[in-house]
Amino acid sequence: MDLTRFQQQLKGTSSKARPLPPVEKWDPDFCGDINLTIALDGRWFYEGSPIGRASLVQLFASVLKREDENYFLVTPVEKVGITVEDTPFLVTQWQKEKGERTDDDVFTFTTQTGDEIRLEHAEQLELRVPPKAIQDPQATPIPYINVRRNLWARLHQNVYYQLLEHADEHANESVTSFSIRSSGKRFILGEVAR
Structure with missing residues (x-):
């Protein structure tokens, strides 16, 4: 799973002016896990490096979904697992x-x-x-x-x-x-x- 491709799929799905995307209605196929972690201190890391752009973190946070104790980023066509150390x-x-x-x-x-x-x-x-x-x-x-x-x-x-x-x-x-x-x-x- 490529994070850039995932970001492209989300273009136009969320902004401050519009409501959050309806991720609870999206049920795409699971595409595997990606090396994205939300650390205890609230910072987001991809491949071990912090994601420095606040707008990108906000975009990913808008499509965050929890099922049981597992966390996913979802688009209408993809669902990828991420790691959350405590809460997102x-x-x-x-x-x-x-x-x-x-x-x-x-x-x-x-x-x-x-x-x-x-x-x-x-x-x-x-x-x-x-x-x-x-x-x-x-x-x-x-x-x-x-x-x-x-x-x-x-x-x-x-x-x-x-x-x-x-x-x-x-x-x-x-x-x-x-x-x-x-x-x-x-x-x-x-x-x-x-």
């Missing part, structure tokens, strides 16, 4: 939009590929234990956010710590939890045993 996306920025009331505030997250996610539904955020290479000694679960189509993002460590500064603390007999409110709902960022 990394949340690198966040902002809090003020509502009329505190309960109306909305947190919006931005990934390394420019995807924006408004935190509005409970199923958008879940706590997971990250890969061993980046977990703490207690294997503490951290927040992951659903970007789209069963594709998830991990919060960059800086973003996570910044959010914890804004979090509310709730304690009971067994745990202390830290949460934020977005779109009128409570989202737990982490829990510590007491």
Whole structure:
């Protein structure tokens, strides 16, 4: 599989002005794996070299598909397997939009590929234990956010710590939890045993 040919097949399928391609409807034949890796730090590598063009990474991210635990880049005619070390996306920025009331505030997250996610539904955020290479000694679960189509993002460590500064603390007999409110709902960022 040639990455340049794959890029040519995608010309015109996605742009900031148009919605994402309907990859969930595309079911081409599997053409094999390519040596493309999304690293733990969110960088994309092809043949061991980083892909430096942000527009190219955004294009490939727009046609990313997950089936079970496997990741693929798909076009209407080809499907190639890639390696993802944890999640394909990394949340690198966040902002809090003020509502009329505190309960109306909305947190919006931005990934390394420019995807924006408004935190509005409970199923958008879940706590997971990250890969061993980046977990703490207690294997503490951290927040992951659903970007789209069963594709998830991990919060960059800086973003996570910044959010914890804004979090509310709730304690009971067994745990202390830290949460934020977005779109009128409570989202737990982490829990510590007491």
